[in-house]
Amino acid sequence: MPTCGELREAGTPGWHRCSRPGCIGWGTGEGSSCPTATSGWRHGERGPGGSGPGPLPAVAMVTAAARKTAERGKLMDFTSSVIVPLLFGSLGIFALFRLLQWLRMRTYLQEAVVVITGATSGLGKECAKAFHAAGCRLVLCGRDSEKLKGLVQELCAVKNHRKNPHEPHTVVFDLSDTKAVVNAAEEILKALGHVDILINNAGISFRGTIVDTGLQVDKKVMETNYFGPVALTKALLPSMIKRRQGHIVAISSVQGKISIPFRSAYAASKHATQAFFDCLRAEVEQYDIEVTVVSPGYIQTNLSLNAVTADGSRYGVMDKTTAEGQTAAEVAQVVLNAVGQKKKEVLVAGLTPCLAVYLRNLCPRLFFTLMASRAKKERKAKGS
Ligand SMILES: NC(=O)C1=CN([C@@H]2O[C@H](COP(=O)(O)OP(=O)(O)OC[C@H]3O[C@@H](n4cnc5c(N)ncnc54)[C@H](OP(=O)(O)O)[C@@H]3O)[C@@H](O)[C@H]2O)C=CC1
Numbered sequence: 381m382p383t384c385g386e387l388r389e390a391g392t393p394g395w396h397r398c399s400r401p402g403c404i405g406w407g408t409g410e411g412s413s414c415p416t417a418t419s420g421w422r423h424g425e426r427g428p429g430g431s432g433p434g435p436l437p438a439v440a441m442v443t444a445a446a447r448k449t450a451e452r453g454k455l456m457d458f459t460s461s462v463i464v465p466l467l468f469g470s471l472g473i474f475a476l477f478r479l480l481q482w483l484r485m486r487t488y489l490q491e492a493v494v495v496i497t498g499a500t501s502g503l504g505k506e507c508a509k510a511f512h513a514a515g516c517r518l519v520l521c522g523r524d525s526e527k528l529k530g531l532v533q534e535l536c537a538v539k540n541h542r543k544n545p546h547e548p549h550t551v552v553f554d555l556s557d558t559k560a561v562v563n564a565a566e567e568i569l570k571a572l573g574h575v576d577i578l579i580n581n582a583g584i585s586f587r588g589t590i591v592d593t594g595l596q597v598d599k600k601v602m603e604t605n606y607f608g609p610v611a612l613t614k615a616l617l618p619s620m621i622k623r624r625q626g627h628i629v630a631i632s633s634v635q636g637k638i639s640i641p642f643r644s645a646y647a648a649s650k651h652a653t654q655a656f657f658d659c660l661r662a663e664v665e666q667y668d669i670e671v672t673v674v675s676p677g678y679i680q681t682n683l684s685l686n687a688v689t690a691d692g693s694r695y696g697v698m699d700k701t702t703a704e705g706q707t708a709a710e711v712a713q714v715v716l717n718a719v720g721q722k723k724k725e726v727l728v729a730g731l732t733p734c735l736a737v738y739l740r741n742l743c744p745r746l747f748f749t750l751m752a753s754r755a756k757k758e759r760k761a762k763g764s
């Protein structure tokens with residue numbers, strides 16, 4: 381029996397089988413070459429030339445087109461009976477999970493008494509907006525009572541569909557004054573009865589070399605960024621423990637995990653913050669009190685403008701890194717979600733700061749070399 385690819389002589393009727401891979405055609409095409417040639421028969425089809433030598437094998441009866449159709453049908457069956465339900469099922473479960481998460485978060489935040497320090501500017505101000513929109517009863521803390529009043533007016537003027545009926549309370553004090561911090565805590569507890577969530581946000585940064593910086597500057601940064609939040613936390617903690625309920629948030633920084641040159645006081649204060657609140661988390665878990673440490677990268681705020689320098693004066697420069705950072709509103713939303721989901725810690729930064737954190741831990745030698753060359757470069761740029 382001639383097979384495909386072998387030219388049949390004209391006038392030689394009979395069956396031949398196509399042996400091309402995948403073709404199961406049989407035919408008797410007279411004077412034809414195998415299917416690929418001229419005779420007009422195609423793969424998988426019976427040739428036009430007469431009857432066969434007897435019943436054909438069953439497999440040969442199935443044409444390639446029919447098989448293709450059957451395969452396509454099977455695939456469609458599989459898609460419609462397995463893949464589509466699986467896809468919609470997963471989407472449904474995910475949507476349900478997000479809905480439950482959102483409902484839990486809403487219940488947790490609505491009516492919660494939330495104290496925010498450093499509410500007069502940047503991230504604190506945006507946190508005030510985000511937590512107010514979530515239905516919280518706010519206590520806004522700052523050093524400037526006029527700025528705080530302005531913010532209260534702004535929040536109360538917001539017309540949204542779930543308008544928060546609670547007018548924020550304001551408390552004016554300087555975090556670097558421990559006595560004032562303790563008094564403020566008393567004032568807050570007297571006015572609101574309790575605190576559900578404390579957001580230790582206020583802070584200042586620093587620019588300068590260690591060798592030129594007076595110790596009083598290190599102390600000022602430490603008092604604002606570390607001892608202030610520690611004092612406020614300690615003042616509010618007993619009432620949280622009594623209620624066996626509370627949530628303490630520390631706005632730290634990527635610089636609570638890595639140290640970069642000319643930020644000594646700031647990085648030290650943020651490392652201390654990270655350490656203190658990590659210890660606190662472990663100690664208060666037995667009272668069902670949550671601790672969340674948020675470590676942002678650069679945010680577009682007045683932080684660099686307000687930073688103190690080696691002699692204690694204001695730096696007054698909007699750094700490029702700060703200007704190109706994430707918006708304070710974006711980071712505030714991350715803080716809101718982290719609190720709502722009771723996260724232990726969050727790193728909110730771009731790729732380079734995140735990689736820097738990993739590099740510091742996994743390959744410290746390389747990290748230190750990079751930091752040393754960064755210090756050299758910065759010194760050169762400043763001509764010092
Ligand atoms: N911006 C950034 O790139 C990053 C910021 N962070 C952190 O975010 C937090 C908020 O800073 P950010 O919004 O960026 O900076 P801003 O300078 O815009 O805001 C700082 C806030 O802290 C308040 N504050 C400063 N010192 C004191 C003090 N002694 N007593 C009471 N309040 C004080 C300020 O009050 P006042 O208006 O009176 O000055 C202001 O409300 C800080 O802890 C900062 O370290 C972390 C990572 C990156």
Ligand SMILES: CCCCCCCCCCCCCCCC(=O)OCC(=O)COP(=O)(O)O
Pocket residue numbers: 585586633634635640643646676677678679683684687699701702729732733735736739750
């Ligand atoms: C494998 C490749 C790894 C690449 C890593 C290279 C390391 C480069 C160093 C990057 C340093 C990032 C510093 C981020 C600092 C930061 O985000 O700080 C946030 C702040 O608190 C800002 O305060 P500041 O006063 O400093 O503006």
